[in-house]
Amino acid sequence: MELSSREVPLYGQVMVYAKFDENVYLPKDAEFYFIYNGSHQRHVTFAQRIGDNILQSNIPGHGFEETVSVSTCLYSEGYSPVTMGCCSIMYMDNVACRLSRCLVSQVGAFTCSSHQTLLDQFGLKVKELHALDEDLVLAMAHLELPLGWNVLGNSSEEVIAHKESLLHIAMRWDLVKFSQFLLCLPGGRQALALSNEEGDMPLDLALKLGHCRLVEIINNFQGSHSTDLSRVQINEHALLRFVHSSETVTLTLNHTAEHLLETDIKLFRKYFLDRALLHKTLNRKEVKMEKQLPVPSSVTATEAEPEDLVSGKSPPEREDVKCLTDPVVQPTENEDLDFGKTKRKISSEQEGFFFFNKGKLVENNWKKNSK
Structure with a gap:
């Protein structure tokens, strides 16, 4: 065989x-x-x-x-x-696996510069990340997430003002599939209303950066909680x-x-x-x-x-x-x-x-x- x-x-x-x-x-x-x-x-x-x-x-x-x-x-x-x-x-164990584990472990501790810090840490450019969009979804979906884990980084899923979330990171990286996946996870819907230190919600970042597909996804989001x-x-x-x-x-x-x-x-x-x-x-x-x-x-x-x-x-x-x-x-x-x-x-x-x-x-x- x-x-x-x-x-x-x-x-x-x-x-x-x-x-x-x-x-x-x-x-x-x-x-x-x-x-x-x-x-x-x-x-x-x-x-x-x-x-x-x-x-x-x-x-x-x-x-x-x-x-x-x-x-x-x-x-x-x-x-x-x-x-x-x-x-x-x-x-x-490839780069998508390592990056997904890093994102899960650091959720709740991101700042407005974390997106660039992570790129430098993994030796990646934004264009290279686009090729990893689907693989990053598969890698994170495969992980056994810690009990009580959510996109906001706190156990209650309560929106805390002025905090960079994992969804903000996805917006900055222009990852369409990964963003859709995060919206399906616990805390994903609440993260849409979360402003970071600069006062931007995820939709604001997508608009500022010209990420039209992400803007469309957020505007059409119906609050569904489901993954693949x-x-x-x-x-x-x-x-x-x-x-x-x-x-x-x-x-x-x-x-x-x-x-x-x-x-x-x-x-x-x-x-x-x-x-x-x-x-x-x-x-x-x-x-x-x-x-x-x-x-x-x-x-x-x-x-x-x-x-x-x-x-x-x-x-x-x-x-x-x-x-x-x-x-x-x-x-x-x-x-x-x-x-x-x-x-x-x-x-x-x-x-x-x-x-x-x-x-x-x-x-x-x-x-x-x-x-």
């Missing part, structure tokens, strides 16, 4: 393709999973068959900078998983992540639980295929129950409440489930996927289900010969 990506940022969200030898045939009606095994975490994701010997999936985020083994498993209900191939991926990532703590060992823009579900497990791979896959399938539970835990009123996520043709979804496969007991009421929700961005049919110098059309008529990713795709040489 050969992977299209060998190094990825800690926050993941990169489309990856796995190519097998020509003598390896991937059954059309089978279920495939990518299993990422690190030193402390295991991630389980679905993999989509897009050719006789090619699978695709979205690389999940990871908690540590390390080399992780990646295995592809074929699963049929009633049988043990069959490993089709193994490879490795290196999770890297939802997290659901299933139990003390398992965390379910759902990225709405790519419709990617990942089950992350603590290795100290020492679960069997088959048990982990069953746990993933139960929660992924139970639409009622998925929508309930994501706490999304706007998601219609009749609109379901795509699933493998060999699987039938169940509306029954799934049992906890770790303890063997039925799950308790979900009032203690912690979620961070966001708007669903639906992929368009026949969307192009970049295969290096060639493109492959993905249609809803193909078997199974598809994951879409709006970010950058890594070019790889073997795809040129994969027809």
Whole structure:
């Protein structure tokens, strides 16, 4: 098995393709999973068959900078998983990760000169920051924010006059996506009314600096509190992540639980295929129950409440489930996927289900010969 990506940022969200030898045939009606095994975490994701010997999936985020083994498993209900191939991926700590951690740790201590101080600290120019806009969102969304953290830098979300906020920094840097993301976080809406030491609110800065897109975003802001990532703590060992823009579900497990791979896959399938539970835990009123996520043709979804496969007991009421929700961005049919110098059309008529990713795709040489 050969992977299209060998190094990825800690926050993941990169489309990856796995190519097998020509003598390896991937059954059309089978279920495939990518299993990422690190030193402390295991991630389980679905993999989509897009050719006789090619699978695709979205690389999940990871908690540590390390080399992780990646295995592809074929699963049929009633049988043990069959490993089709193994490879490795290196999770890297990049500038977006470091900058996001710095911003989170220093929130509440910014001044009107902090935007330039940070640029000097990281050796960046404003133009270079624009290329990091989306990556900075992904990096901060991947972080486990401290309890009570908010954009204002105080636990009460009470607006304090004359204080430079993280939203002011984003305005000065002209980061459109990052600004939209901050508005969705705790304290984001209140930060719009916060003046800094110079008496400027974020909108004032956007107007003064001529950042027209940011002015438009603030003027049209409706007070929504939602981001692109939802997290659901299933139990003390398992965390379910759902990225709405790519419709990617990942089950992350603590290795100290020492679960069997088959048990982990069953746990993933139960929660992924139970639409009622998925929508309930994501706490999304706007998601219609009749609109379901795509699933493998060999699987039938169940509306029954799934049992906890770790303890063997039925799950308790979900009032203690912690979620961070966001708007669903639906992929368009026949969307192009970049295969290096060639493109492959993905249609809803193909078997199974598809994951879409709006970010950058890594070019790889073997795809040129994969027809």
